[in-house]
Amino acid sequence: xxxxxxxxxxxxxxxxxxxxxxxxxxxxxxxxxxxxxxxxxxxxxxxxxxxxxxxxxxxxxxxxxxxxxxxxxx
Numbered sequence: 001x002x003x004x005x006x007x008x009x010x011x012x013x014x015x016x017x018x019x020x021x022x023x024x025x026x027x028x029x030x031x032x033x034x035x036x037x038x039x040x041x042x043x044x045x046x047x048x049x050x051x052x053x054x055x056x057x058x059x060x061x062x063x064x065x066x067x068x069x070x071x072x073x074x
Contacts, residue, residue: 037052037056
């Protein structure tokens with residue numbers, strides 16, 4: 001049961017960090033989510049949004065960050 005508690009605390013902390021990052025990005029008007037390569041299709045009664053470029057950028061940043069963290073842990 002202790003392991004479940006630790007996992008929930010870590011997930012809560014991660015959500016807190018992600019939320020803070022979203023607020024910071026919003027305040028500085030960074031174009032996260034509106035990059036070239038993010039597809040938006042506006043239909044008559046619907047909108048389809050596919051953030052391809054944002055997903056790739058986020059993947060690269062997280063990969064580099066986790067690589068650096070992994071190098072310092074060993």
